[in-house]
Amino acid sequence: MVSKFELCYSRFFETQWLGFDEKTRSIIKDRLKLIKQNPLRYDTLKGYTRVRKLKLSLEGKYQRLLYALHMPKTNHILILGVFDRDKGYQEFERKFIKLKK
Numbered sequence: 001m002v003s004k005f006e007l008c009y010s011r012f013f014e015t016q017w018l019g020f021d022e023k024t025r026s027i028i029k030d031r032l033k034l035i036k037q038n039p040l041r042y043d044t045l046k047g048y049t050r051v052r053k054l055k056l057s058l059e060g061k062y063q064r065l066l067y068a069l070h071m072p073k074t075n076h077i078l079i080l081g082v083f084d085r086d087k088g089y090q091e092f093e094r095k096f097i098k099l100k101k
Contacts, residue, residue, distance in 0.1 A: 051068050064089075066080040
């Protein structure tokens with residue numbers, strides 16, 4: 001199945017990617033395939049109309065993979081990064097405050 005969406009990655013996610021082990025990368029790659037097939041599959045992050053959250057359990061910690069739809073172009077999906085749930089998305093809000101609308 002050919003997807004009409006293209007994945008883009010934030011610099012924050014790219015630096016995170018370098019720190020992940022192979023098992024974690026494999027899990028994230030599988031989830032990215034699902035996102036590319038149907039980006040509306042996952043819930044919207046409260047207060048952010050274009051940001052979606054995907055639940056992950058990586059290395060025994062509950063985390064969220066956050067991505068933005070139609071950023072920067074309409075057929076793009078911007079992968080923002082993996083954020084710890086226990087910190088209440090504070091790191092996300094600090095880095096990506098411009099996405100709130």
